[in-house]
Amino acid sequence: MIELIGSLVILVGAVFLFSAGLGLLRMPDAYTRIQAGTKASTLGNMLVLVGLAFYHPGWTFKLILIVYFVLMTNPISSHALSRAAHRIRIPMAGSTIVDTLAEDERRE
Template sequence: MQELVGSIVILVGAFFLFSAGLGLLRMPDVFTRIQAGTKASTLGNILVVAGLGIYHPDWSLKLLIVAVFVLITNPLSSHALSRAAHAVRTPMAETTVVDALRDADEAAKEGEA
């Protein structure tokens, strides 16, 4: 039973990893691609690691360290990539209405003047 549950959790994680890859292909601009890839791949990786933890309980401590590493590095790296893309003025999708970072930068420049 333990092997079945672990395998199902790994399969669900693999589905989210697949959807992350699909999101990278389907999204219109770099910012939505980063968001789709990061959220789905973080969840997919955590589910795969959790499934491995269920399947192999003696690996639990090592897998917990991997999960914490994924939870820290995925959002941090996507944030850095998004800020860098915004800094070099990467174009947004035509349907994007709000650019909160641009507005914050303009407000900061007005405050300095």
């Protein structure tokens, strides 16, 4: 039963990782691609690692450390990439209504 639960959790994680890849292909601009890739891949990686913990209980502490590392680095790196893209003026999609970062920079 434990292996079945682990397999299901890994499968759900793989679906999220697939959706992250699909989001990179389908989104209209760099900012939404970064967003889609980061959110889905963070959750997908975490689920795969939790599924591995079901398979190998002795690895649980190491896998928790890796989950923590993924939770800390993925959002920070996506934020840095988005800021860099904004600073070099990569255009946003036409459907983007508000650019709050540009508004904040104008106020300063």
